[in-house]
Amino acid sequence: MVATQEMITDSWVRASWEEFLVQAERPEYEQARCYYDNGCMRIETMPVGSGHSQDNTVLAQTVSLYGTVKNIRIKGFTNGSFRKRGVRECQPDLAFYVGADFQIPPKTSQPVDVDQFGAPHLAIEIASTTLNDDLGRKRLLYERLGVQEYWVVDVDAGEVIAFEVFDGGSRQIQESKVLPGLAIATIEEALKRSQTEDDGTLNRWLLETFSGKKEEK
Template identity: 30%
Template sequence: MTTATPTDIQTVLATGLPQWKPATWSDYLACRDAETLERIRLFFNRDRLLIDMGSEGINHASVSDLFIMLFGFWFSRFTQQIAASFGRCLLEKANTQAAAPDLVLYIGEGVPQWQQGELRRIDLNRWRVPDLVGEIADTTIATDLDEKKKLYADLGIPEYWVVNIRGRQVIAFRLQESGKYQQCSESVVLAGLPISLLEQTLERLNEGTNITAAVWFSQQIANLKVE
């Protein structure tokens, strides 16, 4: 069995093609600690490692920034709760899992806080898991709906979104008591938010920018009634 090595990082950087490989936690650590870490994203689930590109194309960057703006508009309108976004920050649960989702949202108490001298990662043995994570899928939708979905379910993350850029689609999943995700048409973490409204906001990118789309979203939720 061929396991992942730091050499695989160079292959991904050269081809731009992400790949899952059999791996141990030690293999993951070797890739994580390579000098090229800032150019890649790593995902590890028990015995499988994904090395993915860290740099973003125009479409990916635009949609990723759009959703962070949507979070801001939502919380300014509906709740006084503490909320924090940590998109693409590395999450680690030592020896078992690691991930760097495009979208990472914490709501309420227990938001991770970095202190001087600590590693610049979110240690899931110290901090609770995020309330919501998401992946912006331009060329990675197959793995976003398969192995990454399993990874986030195994971590116990309550809600997971896959944003299909090309299809202008948002596929949202809610974690069930069984430990499996089930697709949902309305967010539970952002209580009362229809997933269809997110898709309509994505459609606005066909005729404007991510900022104009975010402003349109803020106008729509001004009249939205939630329980």
């Protein structure tokens, strides 16, 4: 058993599923983000900075508006937990079910049951202090969980590194597959604009871009 006084946070630690559940349910980790995969757990307790929270908002707005304009059925989750019981669990910054066939998970205090509802089609991690882990160990977690697409946002670089997941692996893409026609470059442009534009101005630009209308000067 991983003893309370020996618990190491913000790193991957060998643990059983039962040990993970004990740690994840500790009151002091109520605001932490919890991951479990391949016999290891990671409890993230690092504070979220301004850059992380702003980029999180931009990505949520971008995906939601794209779905609205293109008439794509979407259900989003912010910091939601997704659990394949006994095997793995994750808590991405953003996750989306996309398409005509998914069932909307009910509102409960429990993680979304992946065995019942499937993995989200798109998972997004905003990386301000966790970039290497998001591109490495977590990428493997999401591949094994069964997401169709995984994006990592490098807050410092303003870069979106997007992967299509298939056949047990992943490859980098420049245009979304689950949101057809959405170029990764457009998302990066939105992140750049968000540094100087308020949300209303940015959203109007996104709507004009997605609908094919030129921005009026």
